Amino acid sequence: MQTPIRGLRSFCFAARSLSFKHAANELYLTPSAVSHQIKQLEEQLGIELFQRKTRSISLTTAGKNFFDAVSPIITMLEGTINEFSQMQQNTNLTITLPEFFASELLMPKLSEWTSEHPNINLQMDTLKTRKELTRHSDLSIVLSSGKPTEGLATELFNLEYIPACNKKLLNQWRDDHRQALNQVPLILHKARPWAWHQWAEKAGIDDFSPSQIIQIDSMFGVARAAQQGMGIALIPLPISQSWLDEQWLYKLFEQPLTTKDKYYLVQHESSTPNHPLDLFAKWVVNTFRKIQE
Numbered sequence: 001m002q003t004p005i006r007g008l009r010s011f012c013f014a015a016r017s018l019s020f021k022h023a024a025n026e027l028y029l030t031p032s033a034v035s036h037q038i039k040q041l042e043e044q045l046g047i048e049l050f051q052r053k054t055r056s057i058s059l060t061t062a063g064k065n066f067f068d069a070v071s072p073i074i075t076m077l078e079g080t081i082n083e084f085s086q087m088q089q090n091t092n093l094t095i096t097l098p099e100f101f102a103s104e105l106l107m108p109k110l111s112e113w114t115s116e117h118p119n120i121n122l123q124m125d126t127l128k129t130r131k132e133l134t135r136h137s138d139l140s141i142v143l144s145s146g147k148p149t150e151g152l153a154t155e156l157f158n159l160e161y162i163p164a165c166n167k168k169l170l171n172q173w174r175d176d177h178r179q180a181l182n183q184v185p186l187i188l189h190k191a192r193p194w195a196w197h198q199w200a201e202k203a204g205i206d207d208f209s210p211s212q213i214i215q216i217d218s219m220f221g222v223a224r225a226a227q228q229g230m231g232i233a234l235i236p237l238p239i240s241q242s243w244l245d246e247q248w249l250y251k252l253f254e255q256p257l258t259t260k261d262k263y264y265l266v267q268h269e270s271s272t273p274n275h276p277l278d279l280f281a282k283w284v285v286n287t288f289r290k291i292q293e
Contacts (some may be wrong), residue, residue, distance in 0.1 A: 005077070007041040010034045011049060012074050015067040018057055091276040092121045097141035099126035100219035101263065104239050105288060106141075113283055120276045138277050139267050141284070145260040154281075156263040156288045160256040161195060161234040164249040166227055177252055182209050185231030187222050190215035195234050199257040223249065236261075238291050263288070 013023035014034060024031045042049050049063035059067065097106065102124060114122075125137065140151075147153050165184075173180035181200070188195050193215060200208035214231060216222045223240060226233035227248045234257065235249065243249040267281050 004037070004040075005074075007037040008070055008074055009078075010037040011041055012067065012071050014038060014050070014057070015059055015063065015071070018059070020057065091119060092123060093139065093277055093280055094123045094125070094137040095139045095141070095280075096125045096127060096137045098143055098219070100223075100236075100239060101141055101143075102126045103220060104242060105291070108242075109287055112287075113280065117276070117279065120280070122280075137268065138274070139265065139281060139284075142264050142266055143261055144264060145262075147262075148264055148266050150266065151269055152267040154265045154267075154285050156265055156285065157238065157291060158259075159236045159239065159261040159263070160258045161192075161199065161236055162254075162256050163199065163232050163252040164226055164235045164240075164244070165232045165252050166229050167247070167250060168229055169232065170250045170252065173252075178205060178207075180232065180252070181205065182207070183211055185212040185214050186210045187214045187216065187225050187231045187233040189219050189222050189234075190217050192234075195257060199234060199255070202257055203253065203255040239263075241291075 010023060010027060010029070013026050014020055017023055017026075020031045020034045020038075023029075024034045027034065038049065045066070047062045047066075048060050049066060050057045051060055103126075106124075110122075141156070142148060143159070147155070163181075169180070169184065173184070186196050196210065196213060197208065212231075214225070216225060219236065219239075222233050223235050223243055225231065226235070227243070232252055233249075235243065237256065240249070244251065265281060265284050267277065
């Protein structure tokens, strides 16, 4: 006997609602299609499953017994099909992170993750400032002077800031770096407006009197401005190391400004277990905790 599964499903839906029309709506079929499938099933079984009246249907005794026997099997089969179908679908993860972290650290390494996990989609929102980090996401990478209290926070690495400029300015002021600080525009991120004065104090520069300070609202903009020769920038290490390695920027002083700023991975609380999220979080920690070693 080759009883089609769709006929059994149509029968079970009609038996629960005692309506071919309602079953048809649930199955996205026409009432005549449901009626035809059930009629075929009755012919194959050799029994009547429904008593058909002008405006209603009811189960026969044989129909009720058949429904009691078949319904649990169809329910289990549908559950198994749904489970395996979901296993083949891609999982989506959302992450918010500073744009400079994304461009300088995450993007160059991300192919390692995507090649190993082709069924996990990543949606990334890059942000310029810490204040923007209020959007809902599965996971965040945040820059903070203190450990975040919301979610599960894991420290990645701390930052220090170093004066840097392009090669032309470096050569121009090779013999008098200190004087350059008072004559060349100084560039910094507007989130740290006093960073240059803090650096000068740490470096023991008493005659620090900059002629111009330029504040930019993104760290990428700060580094880019210095690369273009706009002035001397305070850039963060180790996150800007590639700019030095590629000789887009050069250290003007070796003295860093050490701060309490640290990057943290924040895994937001979820009501259900999320294995893909746990995998990605573990990869981020293992990958970016190593950059200071």
